[in-house]
Amino acid sequence: MADFCPVPNPDVHRDFLQKVVDLLFKNVVFTTRRDKVLLWKTPEELQGEFDFTLPQAGDSQDKLLQIMKNTVKFSVKTGHPYFINQLFSGLDPYGLAGQWLTDALNASVYTYEVAPVFTLMEQHVIKEVCKMVGPQWSDGIFCPGGSFGNGTAMNLARFHKFPQAKLKGCNILPRMVVLASEECHYSTYKFAAFLGMGEDNVWPLKTDDVGQIVPEKVEEAIQAVLLEGAVPLMVVATLGTTVRGAFDPIHAIATICKKYEIWLHVDAAWGGGLLFSQKHRAKLNGIEAANSIVINPHKLLAVPQQCSMLLVTHPDILHRCHSRGAEYLFQKDKYYDASYDLGDRYLQCGRKCDVFKFWIMWRAKGSCGFAKHIDTLMDLAEYFEQQVNARPDFVLVSKRQYVNVCFWYLPRYLRGKLNISDYNAQLQKVAPQIKAVMVKHGSVMLNYQPLKTLPNFFRFVSQNSALTKKDADFILDHIAEIGDALFP
Numbered sequence: 001m002a003d004f005c006p007v008p009n010p011d012v013h014r015d016f017l018q019k020v021v022d023l024l025f026k027n028v029v030f031t032t033r034r035d036k037v038l039l040w041k042t043p044e045e046l047q048g049e050f051d052f053t054l055p056q057a058g059d060s061q062d063k064l065l066q067i068m069k070n071t072v073k074f075s076v077k078t079g080h081p082y083f084i085n086q087l088f089s090g091l092d093p094y095g096l097a098g099q100w101l102t103d104a105l106n107a108s109v110y111t112y113e114v115a116p117v118f119t120l121m122e123q124h125v126i127k128e129v130c131k132m133v134g135p136q137w138s139d140g141i142f143c144p145g146g147s148f149g150n151g152t153a154m155n156l157a158r159f160h161k162f163p164q165a166k167l168k169g170c171n172i173l174p175r176m177v178v179l180a181s182e183e184c185h186y187s188t189y190k191f192a193a194f195l196g197m198g199e200d201n202v203w204p205l206k207t208d209d210v211g212q213i214v215p216e217k218v219e220e221a222i223q224a225v226l227l228e229g230a231v232p233l234m235v236v237a238t239l240g241t242t243v244r245g246a247f248d249p250i251h252a253i254a255t256i257c258k259k260y261e262i263w264l265h266v267d268a269a270w271g272g273g274l275l276f277s278q279k280h281r282a283k284l285n286g287i288e289a290a291n292s293i294v295i296n297p298h299k300l301l302a303v304p305q306q307c308s309m310l311l312v313t314h315p316d317i318l319h320r321c322h323s324r325g326a327e328y329l330f331q332k333d334k335y336y337d338a339s340y341d342l343g344d345r346y347l348q349c350g351r352k353c354d355v356f357k358f359w360i361m362w363r364a365k366g367s368c369g370f371a372k373h374i375d376t377l378m379d380l381a382e383y384f385e386q387q388v389n390a391r392p393d394f395v396l397v398s399k400r401q402y403v404n405v406c407f408w409y410l411p412r413y414l415r416g417k418l419n420i421s422d423y424n425a426q427l428q429k430v431a432p433q434i435k436a437v438m439v440k441h442g443s444v445m446l447n448y449q450p451l452k453t454l455p456n457f458f459r460f461v462s463q464n465s466a467l468t469k470k471d472a473d474f475i476l477d478h479i480a481e482i483g484d485a486l487f488p
Contacts, residue, residue: 001065002204003058004058007402010100011152016064016065019065020068021063021151023068023069024072024344024345024361025232027069027072027073028072028077028079028091028093029079029093029096030257031077031080031081031091033080033082033471035077035080035081035203036077036080036441036442036443037077037080037442037443037444037445038074038075038076038077038078038439038442038445039073039074039441039442040440040441041074041154043322047251049070050070050071050074051067051070051136055068061307063459065126065319069127071415073389074459075438076445078090078091078109079091079464080234081340081464081466081467081471082443082444082445082471082475083433083445084444084446084447084460084461084462084464084475085445085446085447086444086447086461087261087269087270087296087299087463088298088302088305088463089302089462089463090297090302090463090464090466091304091466092302092303092304092361094357094360094361094364094365095302095303095304095358095360096304096357097355098304098357098358098359098360098361099168099304099356099357099358101356101360102118102352102353102356102357105353107287107353108123108350108351109142109342109343109351109352109355110329110341110342110343110344110346110349110350110351110354111329111330111341111343111355112336112340112341113334113336113341115353117357118121118353119339119340119341119342120357121355121359122142122342123342124356124359125355125358125359125362126139126140126141126142126309127313129275129295129309130311131313132275132276133275133288133289133293133311134288134289136313137288137311137312137313138315139311139312139313139315139316139318140309140310140311140312141309141310141342141346142307142308142309142310142351142354142355143294143308143309143310143319143434144306144308144351144352144354145296145308146185146187146269146294146296146308147185147187147191147358148187148298148308149185149269149294149308149309149310150185150188150191150236150265150267150269150294151187151190151191151195151411152234152290152310152347152417153234153265153292153294153310153312154178154188154191154192154195154197154234154265154353155191155195155321155347156263156291156292156312156314156317156318156321157233157234157263157265157291157375157474158173158176158195158197158233159320159321160263160291160314160317161231161233161263162482163320166321169212170195170196172229172281173182174230175201175228175229175230175231176201176230176231176232177197177201177202177203177230177231177232177233177234178192178197178201178202178203178234178235178236179202179203179205179218179221179222179225179232179234179235179236180202180203180204180205180235180236181204181205181207181211181236181237181246181248182204182206182207182239182452183207183211183237183238183241183242183243183244183246183451184204184238184267185238185241185242185267186336188202188236188267189202196271197233198236201230203221203224203225203237205218205221207246210244210246210398210399210401211241211243211244211245211246211398211401212246212247212248212249213237213238213248213249213253215248215249215252215253215256218235218257219256219360222247222256222260222262222332231484232260232262233262233263233356233441233462234262234263235253235257235262235263235264235265236265236266236267237250237253237265237266237267237290238263238266238267238271239266239267239268239270239271239272239274239283239284240269240270240271240272240288240402241270242270243404243406243449243459244397244398244401244404244406245270245271245400245401245402245403245404245461246401246402247271247283247284247401247402249286250264250266250284250285250289250290250297251285251286251289252286253286254286254290255446258289262293263291263292263293264289264290265290265291265292265293265294266287266290266292266293266294267294268284268293268295269294269295269296269299269308270282270296270299270300270402271284271300271402272284272287272293272294272295272296272300273295273296273297273300273301273374274301274340274374275295276301276302276370276371276374277370277371277374277375277378278371279371279374279375279378280374280375280378283401283402288440290313291310291312291313291314292311292312292313293311294309294310295307295308295309295311296308296309297309297358299463300374300377300403300463301358301361301370301373301374301463302308302373302464302465303357303358304357304462305353306354307355307357307358308354318345318346319344319345322344322345322346322347323345324343324344325344326344326349329341329344329349330344332344334344341455346347346456372465374465377403377462377463377465378402378403380462380465380467380468380469380472381400381402381403381404381420381460381462382400382471383462383469384405384472384476385405385481386471387473387476388405388407388476391476391480392410392415392416393409393410393412393480393483393484394407394408394409394410394476394480395408395410395420397408397451398456399459402458403461403462403463404460405459405460405461406451406457406458406459406460407457407458407460408420408427408430408431408455408457408458408481409430409431409458409480409483410432410442411426411430411483411486411487412484412487414426414427414486416433424453424454424455425455427455427456427457428450428455428456429456430483430487431448431455431456431457431458432448432456434479434482434483434486435447435448435458437482438478438479438482443478444478445470446459446460446479447459447461458479460472460475
């Protein structure tokens with residue numbers, strides 16, 4: 001192909017791009033319940049059926065279209081109503097339009113001059129979300145995912161305690177310990193290792209029977225850290241844990257952190273969207289007492305991947321901790337007010353625009369629309385929990401706190417047993433086998449996992465407020481049908 005210049009030509013590319021849009025509309029955007037969630041292939045089968053080779057000479061547009069069709073054919077349709085496998089789902093039309101626009105503009109949001117609209121938009125959105133948290137909140141950044149936000153918060157906590165570390169490095173620092181829920185997100189451990197503190201210096205805090213941190217254990221752990229001569233650097237609390245959707249008691253934890261002058265970070269990547277719901281906002285009570293917060297609009301609010309925010313209370317700490325002042329980007333003698341160049345507050349340099357899809361969805365739905373979306377999801381989760389409790393072939397793992405409904409399917413031989421924990425070895429095998437059938441049929445994608453001493457169980461979560469009670473009934477009936485066939 002002689003078409004090597006990265007510039008669209010209407011005579012050459014208009015028809016091609018229109019066919020791509022038509023392909024996406026037909027096979028991705030307007031997915032229905034009649035379609036499969038996926039066409040499952042093993043890695044070996046997919047290697048044989050999909051052409052992954054890279055040619056010396058370019059392919060024709062017809063060949064590229066066929067490759068795109070095959071890409072869609074063998075990919076998971078995460079916008080499908082029965083994709084309930086992760087903490088993201090759905091395909092919002094306004095968010096999609098926003099993502100297409102930002103991809104077409106291809107801006108890098110580090111200086112005002114190359115991304116004027118997006119630079120100002122980020123600040124407006126951050127300030128608006130901060131106001132929803134509390135009056136002392138006013139600053140933040142967008143991050144490439146909640147994991148990166150959690151890691152950045154850990155770096156900020158260290159800088160706040162030991163600002164000299166930015167210049168001198170880790171060798172001048174004492175041993176530091178991070179305290180986090182035993183059900184926290186694994187990024188806490190990854191970034192403790194990445195920042196040179198070590199995974200062994202993340203101390204797990206005991207949780208209760210619904211997955212919340214026990215506040216008394218926080219102070220006990222702090223005292224133990226001090227006895228070892230180490231520095232308790234930060235406590236990581238969670239509002240909406242990944243598996244059970246637990247909400248840690250932030251007020252009590254914040255009081256302890258304030259007593260010992262310890263940074264409190266709240267991972268609200270999953271639960272933070274409740275800021276929009278007057279009905280359920282109380283689950284976030286105490287969040288305003290934190291030092292930093294991560295919120296992922298691409299989770300509960302169904303903004304397209306990815307859209308994550310890290311909010312902070314300490315004025316100018318992002319700039320002081322991260323800035324380097326590279327003169328090829330952040331010149332002091334610019335032809336406009338250079339204080340609008342916010343890129344030096346970020347660890348990244350080049351950065352994709354993640355704000356516009358969130359902003360345009362907010363404009364399209366309004367805050368009230370987000371609230372209705374959330375309240376609908378919570379109502380559906382309540383119904384799902386009720387159905388699990390009402391059926392003899394299912395049992396809850398623990399009481400629901402959020403959108404997450406964690407449950408076991410019980411084979412016939414386990415129904416009516418008084419102590420399910422006596423049969424953990426048998427239960428461990430049930431969910432994986434049922435999921436394998438669902439995925440291979442392409443009917444439903446529903447995640448499962450063990451937790452602590454609990455054997456594998458299903459986790460129902462949905463961010464798609466178009467799901468109905470009828471869908472919930474179908475999912476449970478489908479699991480039961482497969483389970484009854486597999487475990488007669």
